[in-house]
Amino acid sequence: xxxxxxxxxxxxxxxxxxxxxxxxxxxxxxxxxxxxxxxxxxxxxxxxxxxxxxxxxxxxxxxxxxxxxxxxxxxxxxxxxxxxxxxxxxxxxxxxxxxxxxxxxxxxxxxxxxxxxxxxxxxxxxxxxxxxxxxxxxxxxxxxxxxxxxxxxxxxxxxxxxx
Numbered sequence: 001x002x003x004x005x006x007x008x009x010x011x012x013x014x015x016x017x018x019x020x021x022x023x024x025x026x027x028x029x030x031x032x033x034x035x036x037x038x039x040x041x042x043x044x045x046x047x048x049x050x051x052x053x054x055x056x057x058x059x060x061x062x063x064x065x066x067x068x069x070x071x072x073x074x075x076x077x078x079x080x081x082x083x084x085x086x087x088x089x090x091x092x093x094x095x096x097x098x099x100x101x102x103x104x105x106x107x108x109x110x111x112x113x114x115x116x117x118x119x120x121x122x123x124x125x126x127x128x129x130x131x132x133x134x135x136x137x138x139x140x141x142x143x144x145x146x147x148x149x150x151x152x153x154x155x156x157x158x159x160x161x162x163x
Contacts, residue, residue, distance in 0.1 A: 038061060038062070039123055039129075040059035040060055040061050040067070040123065041060060041061060041062045041089065041093070041122065041123050041124075042058075042059075042060040042089065042092060042093070042120070042121070042122055042123075042149065043057065043058070043059050043060070043119075043120070043121040044057070044058045044060070044118075044119070044120055044121075044149045044150065044153055045057045045058075045117075045118070045119040045120075046074075046116060046117075046118055046119075046150075047116050047117040047118075047119065048071070048072060048073075048116060049114050049115060049116040050114040051114075052073045053073060053116035054070075054073045054074045054075060054116075055070075055071040055072050055073060055074055055116075056068065056069060056070040056071060056074035056075070056076075057069050058082075058153045058156075060084060060089060060092075060153075062086070062089065063086070064083050064084050064085060064086050064089065065081065065082075065083065065084075066080075066081070066082035066083065066084050066153070066156055067079075067081060067082075068080040068081075068082055068153070068156075068157065075154050075157055076157045076158075080157065082156040082157060083156065084152060084153075084156045088152050092145075092148065092149055092152065093122065093124075095144075095145050095148060096120075096122055096145055098141075099139075099141045099142055099145050101120075101122060101130060101132065101142075101145070102122075102124075102127075102130050104130075104132050104142065105132070106131065106132060106133065107132070107133045107134075107135075108132070108133070108134045108135060108136065108137050108138040108142070109135045109136065109137070110135045110136025110137055112135070112136070115135045115136060116135075117133050117134060117135050118133075118134045118146050118150075119131060119132070119133045119134075120132050120134075120145070120146060120149060134146060
């Protein structure tokens with residue numbers, strides 16, 4: 001009987017420790033999954049062409065995270081997780097608002113099939129997302145906005161915007 005009582009107590013203690021241990025990681029995981037599933041506020045893409053045009057995509061989140069994937073001829077190839085200052089993200093969004101991005105046509109085409117496209121999608125806090133695709137013939141203000149976003153993405157990578 002003396003050996004049975006300590007063994008029983010040890011079994012109860014081990015069972016209670018085992019059943020309580022997973023609770024903390026599950027809570028942390030759920031919080032992490034919620035924070036990483038929010039949609040990006042800016043998505044910037046450069047599409048390939050028949051030449052050596054850089055091909056990459058950067059998804060920029062309101063908290064400063066940037067999910068980047070560089071393909072052929074990109075400033076940096078492969079997947080990267082980057083950080084961008086929130087003030088930079090806000091300046092891009094403010095410039096887009098000043099340009100009247102939400103009211104721009106969806107496509108600016110040059111009518112040539114092998115030109116690369118630059119695609120910018122913005123998701124405002126309220127309202128639907130807006131995507132504009134530019135191959136050519138875009139207004140100067142829009143071209144300046146696209147160059148600004150490209151420069152910020154490439155600076156976040158540590159790459160030169162003059163590539």
